[in-house]
Amino acid sequence: MNVFQALGYFASEAIGNLVRGWRISALAVATTALSLFIGGVLLLAGNNMARAIESWRSDAQIVVYLDNDLTDDEIAILTEELLELPGVDRVIQIGPDQARERFRERFPELGEILLEFERSPFPISLEIEANGDRGAIDEWLAGVSDRPGVSAVDDDAEWLESLDAVASAASAVGLLVGGILMGAAAISIASVVRLSTFVYRKEIAAMRLIGATEFFVRGPFVVEGLVQGLAGSCLALGALWLAFWGLGRLDVPWFVRDALLGSFMTPRQALALLALGGTAGLVGGLIPLRERSGVFG
């Protein structure tokens, strides 16, 4: 028998096993699918969150809110001071009316609140666009809160940093959890295949007795594991896509959309997920018969 005939034979035997024991196989497939689904969610979230953080970082701003009684000269001095700092690209002054306009645009549903005010309730602010070189800016910001005329500082970098920490923690936990889940999937496939080898132990012995090599004895079980692993990963991939698509149609806040639903997996990542399921299946299919490869069949 050449390799292709052997693979065909393994596949037909494996499918026979799967059909006969479909209930228990379905369980192994479901376990694999669940593991890969959870792993996939973490991967998707990690990817999209990292991408979102990157894009937010590029529009990150430092806003210095000023007291309304500051004179134009005083504001000009502050602006000059800021522009001299290395790392500062631009400083834009936002007046109270402009701030109110922006608020209306961003939160139209809250616009009515503003009607209660005759004058804009927003303070004058300076928006600083930094170019990534933060050393001097951080130093200046550290001293600025004590200065008269400066009421508050809002630095996007601060929360982006915390978000970054959350994202990398999520990735690390995802990797760990994903690893454990893949192990669980391999073990559950191994148990199903082991059950198969137990159910068919007499005929495995018979095959060995009449001269079948381990290759032929084990082949069908390895393929059985592989099929379960691949079926599980296909299912997971499908479920992930459905969840992604379904959530995308829901009305979710913009930051959830950005962080979780930015884009689906790349084809490479999807293939990797399939390969992972397949590997778990192969490992699961290889484990059970290792223990009984003795001479005596």
Place this chain on the structure above:
Amino acid sequence: MIEFFNVSKIYPVNRVALADVTVRIERGQFVVLAGSSGAGKSTFLRLIYRAAVPTAGQIVVNGRNLGSLPSKKVPYLRRTMGVVFQDFSLIERKTVWDNVTFLPKILGVDAKTRRRLAERTLERVGLQRHLDSYPAQLSGGEQQRVAIARALISKPDLVLADEPTGNLDPHLSRGIMHLFSEIHRQGTTILLASHDPELRREFGERLLVLDEGRLVADEELGRRTLSTAGAGLE
């Protein structure tokens, strides 16, 4: 072709299945193994196809010392012989046809040749029907004939048969023994365990008698040559 040198097999704990057996079976012989139940007949055969390893002594089959045969090579040893197992050892999930053609199939024999071999062999054991049945759907005697067909299909040089007529009526038994006789005449070495003195006398060339694991008689059938207890030839 088969040589036992002081072979003993002791199962735990202290169950002597074979005790210090030395014997040589020549190529082309028709040897019958006799002995009461538990005498060690199956053990004797199992040692030859390496389903058991001796506790002491050496076994040489076709010039190969089985003691130094790596387990990876065991399947290839088994393929050189056709074995009819006492418990048949059929593959339950496969039909009669698939059982009989299993080894030729994995050995890569093409479908047409397989079919020709299988049809002929099944006809010779009288099993032209039931080809699509599963072993569990067959009578004991039918299962036994499937086992015989499977052992003979690839025309091995050596046939080991453990009570191959144990489940057959006298008429079928004789038919099967004639079949063994016929393939023996074509040059096959046959080693067959049997309880039936009449069949032994009629078909065997040489009789080995085991008793509690000891080889207690070794006679050429028809005329008595050697009968010294435990003695091997030469």
